Each structure stands twice: as structure tokens, then as C-alpha cells.
Amino acid sequence: MAMKFLEHFDHPEKKQDKEHFIHLIQIANADGKIDDAELKMLYLFGSKLGLTQPEIDDLLQTSKQSAYIPPYELSKRFEQLYDVIKMVYADGEIDDSELKLASALAIKSGFEGEDLPVLLSVLVEGIKNGEDEEDLFTRFKKKRMAR
DSSP: OOOHHTTTTEEEEEEEHHHHHHHHHHHHTTTTTHHHHHHHHHHHHHHHHTOOOOOOOHHHOOOOOOOOOOOOSSSHHHHHHHHHHHHHGGGGGGHHHHHHHHHHHHHHHHGGGGGGGHHHHHHHHHHHHOHHHHHHHHHHHHHHOOO
């Protein structure tokens, strides 16, 4: 019985993962609809984040806003933004409202405004070309240091 009771409390990392997933939902819905490719991608990311199918369904149905707590590590923040841009590109195109929301989430995640052009171009071009997240993170850090 104790285990069932404890399941009602989320570990801080699980809470952070849920917040990240809520942001992915917001990105997918930025153009006013979540299409099949975006929905498939959301289930894939939800599963990757360790969320169960009922948790994913519940988060998709609720539109509650909650405070976002970005990870401290640059690599984790980059990973989350990588997921966001991947979500944006799930339907094969990126519109201005999706890019604007992705930029806002990058700022909210702790990226500096002057990093955005480099960050977004590295991510968008890299994801369009099917490049690996780690390679893109390395490229971003090099370009950032070169400024």
C-alpha cells in the first residue's frame, strides 16, 4: 500500500521531465493543431522521458501551466532545446510561430539572447540534415566560444 501512496509524489527530475514534455506539447500546438506526425513524436519523447502512456495522455489533455525549472547543466538545456526543435520539425516544416515559441523557451531555459541565432541555426540545420545531438552540441559550443 505504501508504494501506491508514494507514486503520487514526483521526484524533482520526473517533475522537470514532465515540464519539458508540457513545453513540447506547447510547441506542437503553436500553429493551433497537433498533427499525426507531431503526436507520434510526442509519444516517442514522452516514452523517452520515462512517462507512461496514461501520463502522456493526461498531459496531452490538460492545459495546465506550471513553473518551468530548467536544468543547470548546459548539455541538459541543449538536449531539451534539441527535442523542442525536433518537435517543431516533426511535420517537415518550421513556421514563425513555432520558431518564436522555441526562442522563448530557449531564453526561459537560460540561454542568452545573443546565443539564439547561433543556437537555433545549429539546431535547425543539424536536425534538417539528420545530424547527431552530441555533434550539434559540440558545434554550438565551438561557435559560441568563437564569438
